[in-house]
Amino acid sequence: MLLVCTWPDFGWWLPRIFWIIAGLLVFILPTPFLTPGETVFEWGILKASKEGLDTSLLIFSRGLAISTLALALIGSSTIYDLVRGANGLGLPSKICSIFWLGFRHLDLLSHEFKRMRVALRARGYKINSSLGSYKTIARLSANMLVRALDRSEHVGLAIKARGFNGVFNSLDTPKTTWREFGFFFAMLLIPSSLLALDFWLGY
Amino acid sequence: MINPIINIQELSHAYADGTNSIHQISLQINPGESIAIIGPNGAGKTSLFLCIAGLVSFRASIFNISGINALEGNNKALLPSKAALLFQDSDDQLFCPTVEEDIAFGPINQGLSKAEVKQRVEIALEEVGLIEKRNKVPHQLSGGEKRRVALAGLLAMNPDILLLDEPSQFLDHRSRRSLINILNENSHTKLIATHDFEMALETCTRAILLDQGKIVADGPVKTILADESLLKNHGMEVPYSLKSHR
Numbered sequence: 001m002l003l004v005c006t007w008p009d010f011g012w013w014l015p016r017i018f019w020i021i022a023g024l025l026v027f028i029l030p031t032p033f034l035t036p037g038e039t040v041f042e043w044g045i046l047k048a049s050k051e052g053l054d055t056s057l058l059i060f061s062r063g064l065a066i067s068t069l070a071l072a073l074i075g076s077s078t079i080y081d082l083v084r085g086a087n088g089l090g091l092p093s094k095i096c097s098i099f100w101l102g103f104r105h106l107d108l109l110s111h112e113f114k115r116m117r118v119a120l121r122a123r124g125y126k127i128n129s130s131l132g133s134y135k136t137i138a139r140l141s142a143n144m145l146v147r148a149l150d151r152s153e154h155v156g157l158a159i160k161a162r163g164f165n166g167v168f169n170s171l172d173t174p175k176t177t178w179r180e181f182g183f184f185f186a187m188l189l190i191p192s193s194l195l196a197l198d199f200w201l202g203y
Numbered sequence: 204m205i206n207p208i209i210n211i212q213e214l215s216h217a218y219a220d221g222t223n224s225i226h227q228i229s230l231q232i233n234p235g236e237s238i239a240i241i242g243p244n245g246a247g248k249t250s251l252f253l254c255i256a257g258l259v260s261f262r263a264s265i266f267n268i269s270g271i272n273a274l275e276g277n278n279k280a281l282l283p284s285k286a287a288l289l290f291q292d293s294d295d296q297l298f299c300p301t302v303e304e305d306i307a308f309g310p311i312n313q314g315l316s317k318a319e320v321k322q323r324v325e326i327a328l329e330e331v332g333l334i335e336k337r338n339k340v341p342h343q344l345s346g347g348e349k350r351r352v353a354l355a356g357l358l359a360m361n362p363d364i365l366l367l368d369e370p371s372q373f374l375d376h377r378s379r380r381s382l383i384n385i386l387n388e389n390s391h392t393k394l395i396a397t398h399d400f401e402m403a404l405e406t407c408t409r410a411i412l413l414d415q416g417k418i419v420a421d422g423p424v425k426t427i428l429a430d431e432s433l434l435k436n437h438g439m440e441v442p443y444s445l446k447s448h449r
Contacts, residue, residue: 080300104298107342154295157258161288162296162356163312171307171320 013071020067027063028056079103084170093167100168101155109148116140207231208363208392209255212265216250216416224250225261226416232392234363239403239424240396242413243438248396249291251413252366255394257282269363284313286364287357291372293349297341302333302352305341309360320359327355331385347378354385364392371399400428400442412437 032040035052042048073082080100087096120136127133209232216225225247232238240248253259255268257279266273269285287309290296299305306327310320328334331351336344341352350370357365370386371379379402386393386406397403403410403424410427412420414437420427427433429445 078300080304101298104342108294151295154290154292155298157253158288158290158296159298159308160258161256161283161290162309162360163283164308165312169311171304171311171317171324 012075016071017068020064020071024060024063028060031056031059084168087168097166097168101159105148105152105155108151109144112147113140113144116143205233206270207267208234208236208269210265210267211255211263214251214254214261214263214266216247216254216259216261223416225254228413228416228418230411230418230421232394234392235390236409237386237393237407238395239400239407239410240394240413241398241400241403241410241427241439242419246413246437247416248413249368250416252288252368252394252396255282255286255364256288256366257286258288284309284360285362286366287360287362288366289350289353289357289368289370291369293346293353294342296353296356297349300340301337302339302341302344302355303328303337305352306355306359309356313360323359323361324355327359330358330389331355332381345378347374347381350374350378350382351385354382358389362391364394365389367393367395367397369397369399370395371397371402400439401444404428404442404444 032048032052032055033043033046035049035055037049037051039047040050040053077085083096083100083103086099087093117140120140125133125136127137209230211231212229214225214228215223217223228247228251240251242248250259254261257268257273263274268282271278271281271285273279273282297305299308303324306324307320310323315323324337328337331354333348333351333355336348336352341349344352354367354370367386370382374382379399383402383405386395393406395403395407407424410420410422410424411418412427412433419437420430420433425445428442431441434441
């Protein structure tokens with residue numbers, strides 16, 4: 001599904017999948033050795049159990065399925081579309097607004113952070129593990145928080161000035177295309193087939 | 204006799220910590236006037252705009268904006284659609300994913316139909332000369348373009364009054380010139396808070412000098428900006444173009 005959604009941009013999802021698998025390894029590697037049960041193989045003093053291996057496989061497949069689903073969603077839509085979609089599916093407008101404005105805010109903050117970092121470098125600052133360096137980082141973080149608060153007040157006034165009432169309406173109404181219908185039914189077909197195999201054929 | 208579009212008597216505003224930003228200001232502005240609001244930093248220019256746009260709490264004995272008595276009932280909530288405010292920093296104002304969506308934000312909130320919104324967006328884009336940027340991401344535009352998108356967002360709301368807070372700040376010469384041309388072609392009542400006196404001379408006919416939350420002088424822009432001792436007393440200087448003419 002991820003492959004179809006992000007086609008042909010493999011460069012986008014391959015590194016992300018790599019990091020997801022790396023993250024999952026933290027959980028799946030020790031599990032066979034920590035779960036009691038029938039021993040499958042031994043590695044020094046460690047004994048891997050069959051139950052542990054099953055659990056590891058379950059964690060891996062579920063973790064990968066959830067992550068790839070999330071990646072497919074993010075990779076094939078903009079944040080604004082996601083928020084509008086969530087709003088359309090019934091997520092309260094306030095939460096959607098907070099999410100969208102928060103995202104926009106993060107972007108502004110990251111720009112501000114980069115600007116401040118350049119300003120620090122221009123004055124000869126180099127990050128190291130000294131107390132002075134930590135103090136500078138603490139002051140920078142505090143400054144960022146104050147600026148964030150200041151900016152959020154301005155943004156609040158700006159959206160109020162344009163009559164914002166808590167609901168994000170949009171100029172264009174998204175229309176479902178035949179391609180999306182096709183994708184939806186294909187996605188429906190796969191689990192349905194698996195269920196059919198499970199119940200009727202006894203696999 | 205013309206009815207003033209802005210009629211304010213004894214307006215006062217204080218920050219959350221109790222410090223007065225505006226103290227007992229009275230002013231009347233006629234429709235179509237273009238007024239420069241000048242004064243040193245912290246004089247109360249932005250606070251005055253926030254009050255006129257109905258975005259902060261204030262006290263006043265009379266507060267009529269474009270026929271709305273803001274002191275009555277919930278009328279203050281109607282002010283943003285009558286007096287649209289352009290913020291100092293355009294990044295505060297632009298948050299939608301495309302220029303077109305951003306300009307449409309205000310009209311949609313006014314409850315207009317999609318056809319009307321699209322028409323207004325089209326007109327506003329044309330007025331600021333950004334038709335070809337309609338599908339761009341606003342925060343990836345240049346400073347001048349961002350300012351024009353923010354201005355288009357206000358124009359699309361079809362307000363009676365434009366409140367422009369430091370509109371030429373951070374703009375290069377070309378963007379500044381383009382903004383001045385847009386303002387001169389526009390027939391709205393305009394209040395322009397600015398330190399750019401040359402721009403004030405080109406776009407305004409009247410100037411109001413604020414200092415420490417009070418109106419210190421009010422008169423023709425050329426008279427106020429040529430008054431060396433008045434400007435010096437309030438930490439400002441006569442603009443170069445007026446100096447060289449003497």
